[in-house]
Amino acid sequence: MSATPSALPSTSNSLDAHAIFATLAGLCGSLVAIGLARFAYTPLIPSLIQAHWFTSSQAVTLGAANFAGYLIGALIGRPLASALTNRRALRMLMVVVTAAFFACAYPLSVSWFFFWRLLSGISGGAIMVLVATSILPHIPAPRRGFVSGMIFLGLGLGIAASGTLIPRLLHFGLQTAWTGLGVLALVLTAVSWFGWPSANPPAPVVASHDAHAHGHGNLRLRVLYGQYAANALGLVPAMVLLVDYVARGLGRGAALGANYWVLYGLAAIVGPVICGNVADRIGFGRAYRIGLVLQGVAVALLALSANAYVLAAATVILGMFTCGIVPLVLGRVHELVPHDHVEQRAAWSRATTAFALFQAIGGYGYSYLFSHTHNNYALIFACGATALAFAFVADLAVAAVAKGRAAKA
Template identity: 25%
Template sequence: MTSPASSPVRYALGGFVTMAVAMGIGRFIFTPILPAMMTDLGLSPGDAGIIASANYVGYLLGAIIAGYGWASGIERAVVLVSLAASAALCLAMSLSGTIVAFSILRFLAGMASAFMLVLAATIVFSHLAAANRPGLQALHFGGVGAGIALSSVLVAASAAEGYGWRQDWIGAAILSILGLFAVLWLLREGPVRAGADIKEPPVRWTPAFLKINIAYGVFGFGYIITATFIIAIVRSSHGGASMEALVWFVTGVSAALSVWLWTPLLRRVGPFAVVALGMLVQAVGVAASVVLPPPAGPLLGGVLLGLTFIVITASGFQAGRAILPQSPRRVMAVMTAAFGIGQIIGPLVGGYLANITGNFTIATLAAAASLVVGAVFAFLARG
């Protein structure tokens, strides 16, 4: 049965909304809400790092679990349940007040976001491939940045009305429910089946595959310190609520446009060079967020973070598949694990260093230096 001509766009839009809720809100709204939580509850940077890392542990575990075949045939149902769960967990955050409770809720939210990420991509990309419209994947990934930008508007509007962080989480829950209804209509079917699954050969740890995994793990460590603490950095410099919102907004808008902006270069130089260049560009932004005075430093940091983190994530997977083309799912699982480990360690190290030094400068510069090292490994992996 042939799909209607509009269905590729409809499925890409479904992916866009799913990514906005899963990543932009469910995963990253913690960043603009965090400063108010730290102030109101007396959380230290180390406490915040623990809560953030719990989310990334959940994401790592969820991505690994989602990679198995248990969801075959029920992908759409799992995506919808995960959307509902993400909304419920945002609401539960508004009712909590301890590090343990926050960490458990963020762990579960990480799992839900991973389920949505993996299984929504399975649905959307299969329909785009069947319609020969792979270019619409950029619309799907653009949802991450749109969700980040929307979360900045939500938190800014909440602050303007005199509301606090608990109301921010309630607003996030409402946006997630609205996203659930949109996805229910947009993603009307599961993935297109292309016959029986073929058993993939095991991953071979060639020197090139080892290097790209080192680069990917370092990327997870380097980007997440800034992605977690950049608004706290703005607050520590007394930038004000409007500056906090603007920094996160430009991060989101840049992320939403990033895939389109990098695609011509990706076609010309390939994924290895794009990962390496993207990490160098991101290193500049990460360092700028604390080296340059506000508002220029955090704004440039937000723009360059947004312009690179989705592109590096997607191009890294392309590089891994280019090295081991016969094992695409296993490659994605291994690289997700490398990325996830870096992501988990990053906020813990960043928060700990901020506790010791009294600010985020050393932690952020360490992240920038690590990204330069990662870029070298990514470039060398091209063989």
């Protein structure tokens, strides 16, 4: 008899077996759909080119296909779940991502590969929207920070795997590497299969005073979307240039640059769990504000200092928040839209779309700026720090507006 968490308890502060199983399913989902489908592609690019599967420009285009698909998936996730139910949608999306890994083991044509990379991105974006919002409404409120951190732990595991698992698989060839990723995704899909809650969260009953409060929360939500978009602009410089900055910009070699990436990946693993637990204690809004400050300082340090210890500290902070901001922003959405699971999912979908869009814009924009300023690393990092500073100031401004409204009410 399978463990089917049809109704996860929400009256106790402890997590029972059903809640733990659902959390494990969420971790598997984020690991397969984002951790592996996105981050495992980067270390495969040199081999794809060297094996003459694709040219360098084609390999970059195929990488961008996943980002484009992620945007589409963030938009269609909610309608898909409404049509199929959360459980069926998540199962289907996991199967699609798994199939994409196996399909990419056969480079039949550029269009074939592009189609499957796009499809894996669509599935990843939809899973990102659905995975936590399908599980957290069934979790006791005091434990949601911990559970959301565990769910998005898969992102950090994917970054770490990109620097450890892929090189080992590549010893056996490209086709074996893609097939190995497919087998791993298949195992994780099987583990998660019965963990997804069998029913969508109950329809909310919103009292009149809640509706009034939600009206005041609209401004905070819109600002949160902008903050999350700015956060993407703040993180992209380190995600794209950190290794190259250490290796070429500082002239310390590719080996040391790779060591910094390993440090970044290790921090990404613990980031969601640490951020989620801190938010459970001090609140998601306050935790995210602190996170914006720490990220801004870390990116600024990359622009201002070449000291090895300073770079290591900045790398750890940025690695933590690359994945750690996800449970923080998701939890903030739940704080701003309490008791309304439908609107929570809608707000999270909009936030995810904003992040994905500006992550793509930042990637291409910074690349253009970098190439047209003679590889000015400091300028790129300064742009990222400025974006995070704007996000922090916006948070202070909306808090002041909300306080003024409350005083007048």
